[in-house]
Amino acid sequence: MTLLDGQTTLVTGAGGGIGRAIALRFAREGAAVALHCRTALEAAGEVADRIRESGGEAVVLQADLTDEDACHRLVREAADWSGGRLTALVNNAAVQPVQPLPGMTAAQWRAVVDTNLTSVFACTQAAAARLREHGGGTITHIASIEAARPAPGHAHYAAAKAAVVMHARAAALEYGPAGIRVNTVSPGLIDREGLAGAWPEGVHRWLAAAPTGRLGRPEDVAGACVFLASPLASWITGHDLVVDGGVSARPTW
Template sequence: MTASPAEMIDLTGKVVVVTGAGGGIGGGIVRRMAAAGALVVAHTRSSPIEQGGGEVTEVRADLTEEDGPTAVVDAARERHGRIDALVNNAGIQPVAPFTDLTDQQWAEMIDTNLTAAHRLTQATASAMRDQGTGGSIVHVASIEARHPTPVHGHYATAKAGLVMHAKAAALAWGPHGIRVNSVSPGLIDRPGLADDWPEGVERWMAAVPLGRLGTAEDVGDACVFLCSDLARWITGADLVVDGGILTNPTW
């Protein structure tokens, strides 16, 4: 049983926006933020959000649409008056051979996983600058930004762009007290994963030093840390959360 982040890190009263909150990882991030006392604004495009403990406000928007990012920022400020942190988690992970990738598949990936995060970062950072209180922004990237797989070339490219985007945004917004970092998860467990991809799970388990798959809460705890004052002098960093798999490139 892992400790609640509320036992270690206190985000009481902090307003935290989490995108893609209807997915497995997004749900884990929301739960850990709420457990730490944050006032969570949980974004989803269509998937329902599981309501756990804490105060969670649901916002629905398509972040690839022109007014999507602004709608999320406006909803958070209307509900709570400010934004203290943003976790850019929303994304897609379709499978397609890189050699046969169509322009449409490429554009959908970049628009959803990179451009939407850029636009929401701009809108959120501008709001934080106007508040004059600084803030924290976290991108959820992937270890595939460093270690691509054959059918995830466009996904890996977008996630690598997200890691660099965090560094560039950290440089740009740092003078306003806004920190920007990324978290790169490894293979995160979900219901049915072992049935859907048994060979992949088997390879992972044979190679990962810490001996297990990741959980959504593992990612959530990393995001809680980066959004807290414990990370007050950390910006432009990529926190790998993978059980040590990148130490063993054979998986």
């Protein structure tokens, strides 16, 4: 038996590094996985092929999550694919542009908030209606340690992620009676191809600050998401699980 046998999970932003790792880990734990992407059809398709080659079930679904109707359609398609039964949602899709606050436009602000926050609201609302029909389930948002510790040029991103954490707590309160648990996972700096070359000073500062002495891996985030969706976390809701190698424990003075 694996942790998620019999579950069907929708993972948004499943074509990217963290989303890909989440989808693969959920499949490895026995879940059928609906992989969402906006434009990365080829990347999401490769993940789906890997899942199927390993004996799992996967489908790729496309949607622009800045469109509320598209969010509801996405959830409906994921549920229909699984025979009407959806048990888990992972809200992972996000953008992270760098824009100093003094020159930020309202359009730039809205582009990040609509993708990183409003989509979470819409997908959660749609998924909760489906989960309720079958006695409950789990919803996990990917937030960030920037929800509590902002970085320069990330005012829009940090504000949206802080709101994502509070949305999960509010949703946990209101959806709890329906058997729906809602939590967040807040990653620290997660490694990706080319990061050390593109931002060497940032990587150096992180490695010096992290008690564990390394960058995060997408698999670290995926493991936290699996835990929260599994029976091991059956009495955990409204919680923010920080996955940052201990950076948040470091003194700031």
